[in-house]
Amino acid sequence: MNPITTPEWVLKVDGLGKVFGPFTDESIAKTGSDRGTSKDPATGSIVAAWDVSFEVAAGEALGVVGESGSGKSTVMRCIAGDQSTSVGSVYLRTIDGGNTNILHMSASARRQLRIDQIAVVYQDPAEGLDLRVTAGGNIAAPLTAAGLRNFGAIRHRASELLSRTEVPLNRMDDVVRSFSGGMRQRVQLAKALANRPPIVLLDEPTTGLDASVAAGVLDLIRGLLEEFGLAAVVVSHDFSVIEMLTTRCIVMNHGRVVESALTDQLLEDPHHPYSQKLVSAARS
């Protein structure tokens, strides 16, 4: 059954579902975009995401759009391993040629993937960084986890990454807590890229930054995605972020994917009523 050619995608998500609480087929039937809720009236379980499938190729960025509570962050956390998953499968091309469902791997093997396979950039830098540690030290964490034991080499790599993400090198030995929001986000990007992972998941990477800083960080992210040929999943409720970073995107509503389209098509001609509402709200 093993395909002889390696797959074109780097990340493949197939039928991913996450339900908080017990669930039956009934719970799935009674929730979703058509029903206008993600809460099963019978059991009170929340169907946070259901039947989510997509593929991402190298150098490609996929957007996941939707309002708060639509399940987009849940999808990201399930792929990252921050959250257990109810059903579905996730494959990485770099793991067993894309033939192993990483959701079936042990918790410790999943964490190993976070060292050099899947990087995550969180909306809140405090989630991705240790604020008590210096910028260099935060980058040293994934480097030492990957087995690097040379102090000079760690310093060198950290300064390379920080200069690439436009963090002034004279701040390298300052604790991250003393940094501004934009600069913390740049350190988070540097840390994410430390071991050159093929996949990066970005969860609202510029939400919470003011407009001019956000624009700078977005520019940087776009440059990094191109330069490193990363397969990226960008979760955002902000169409300007999606428009700038992604070529394709999926729209989520009440835990379901309601539309999947090229980003510019979606913005010009949204099909699903919910997408139309979302786009018109963003455009007005």
Next chain:
Amino acid sequence: MTTLLSQLLDETVGDTSDVPFALLDEYSKREIRRAILTAVAVPGYQVPFGSREMPVARGWGSGGLQVTLGVVGPLDTIKVIDQGDDQGVNAVNLRRLIVSSTGIPETTVAAESTIVQTRHRIPEDGLDTEHILVLQVPVPEPLRGVERDMRELARMHAEADYSKMWVSLYEDKVRNGVITQSTGYPCLVNNRYVIATTPIPRWDIPKLDNAPFLSLFGAGREKRIYAVPPHTKVEPLTFDDVPFEVEQTSGATCFRCTSSSSFLVEIPGAVSRWVCSDTDWCERHEGGLK
């Protein structure tokens, strides 16, 4: 004065004929020995144990004492030191307790002993295959400084995920130019578990590496026992390009025995003087010179 005190003690204690050998009841000893066996089988792994109430307060060597009482037999000879000093108050008390509850002989010479219980030092010489070194441990968790969540600590040890420890060494070097951790330096045992080397000075760390003797670490307050079996690799965590260094003061010699090849401690004063931390070694060295 000594006679009076011991008489007084004898009277206070009264009839001791029903006190078991080595103080602890057999079930307690068995539990401690089981923990020790596990600890020896998995070098560096912290084995939980019951930790009985002892006649010394927790944090005053109760863990080391329980390990000693768990392994001691009627043919053993005991040496107890506190920071290298056989006459330290803590050492004297523990030794008296061990000797009085077992009837075994005591010594100050490591080579003549079979069990050495110690607080914060390893004797300079004399330990060989027939010895058991028992170390009193205040904080057995080497990662305590970098992580507080117990579940997370258990996970980090289970997965040998010590990157936080490395980050703390990195931070130390960046902030201070050198790695400042002096006592209790974290070491990797048998390429697997990181241990807290009690607070023994760096000077003693190389003695643990591939040592001929068995080292048992007992933490009474924290209820953990761990071990470094004989001939086991003990490697201080250091970066490839930052060599591990032991304490050294150039030109310092012991004012008693003139040694410069033992671990010296400074005696505060207008003019600083240095003296061997290991008092027994110092005396023998001095005797040799005379």
